[in-house]
Amino acid sequence: MSDPKLIELINSPQRRADNLARNSARHPAETLTFFGLRPDMTVLEILPAMGWYTEILAPYLATAGRLYVAHFSPDGILPYMPQVLEMFERRMVREPEIFARVTVRHINPPREVSIAPPGSADLALTFRNVHNWIMADQEDQYFAAFFNALKPGGVLGIVEHRARPEADAQSMRTTGYVTEAYVKAIAAKAGFEFEAASEINANALDHTDHPDGVWSLPPFLRSGDDAHYLAIGESDRMTLKFRKPAA
Secondary structure, three states: OOOHHHHHHHOOOOOOHHHHOOHHHHOHHHHHHHHOOOOOOEEEEEOOOOOOOHHHHHHHHOOOOEEEEEEOOOOOOOOHHHHHHHHHHHHHHHOHHHHOOEEEEEOEOOOEOOOOOOOOEEEEEEEOOHHHHHHOOOHHHHHHHHHHHEEEEEEEEEEEEEOOOOOOHHHHHHOOOEOHHHHHHHHHHHOOEEEEEEOOOOOOOOOOOOOOHHHHOOOOOOOOOHHHHHHHOOOOEEEEEEEOOOO
């Protein structure tokens, strides 16, 4: 059962209205509970974009825990990276009641990978990001950074767009969908042990074969025919829990 305080923050009017509207598609209470979130943890959120999950995590951890955010670098190689970072930082300034105690680090492999003190985090979380690292041929470097930041016994929680099991490498580099097997293989290579999977974020209506990959679906709707893609909803997603060995 989810913590009532967590439920309260997920439904808080302090959150952006468009973010609140996605609760039903993203199941934050069930997802964070599955990953084992507690208010006294040191948590690392990786590449939060504009802070959909951060606006839940930051106030939840503000009293007894700590939140590190590994965001894009000002030296990010793609133009949107420093731009999104700046937008996030501006939001932190505008909304100190939510973000005042967030510590921002930058991740930009191979140069910037110290995203929390080594061995300090109880829980590392990333939502819908693995496909981007695959496209950049940096997935191993990212997972190695998470492994280094987590304490022995710490948990890595991943939500990612789920490809069909037979999807090939080229498909994973272009559609935004990734197979569960490949995510597990990356994690194992970094030293993580697979612990559990959940269907919390599954969507049986998503057959994954769209003209613009995952970006055909909401919230992007890049392919037109909005009514069709809105009826499908957000992507079918895997929810995977890994653990750094305790010894």
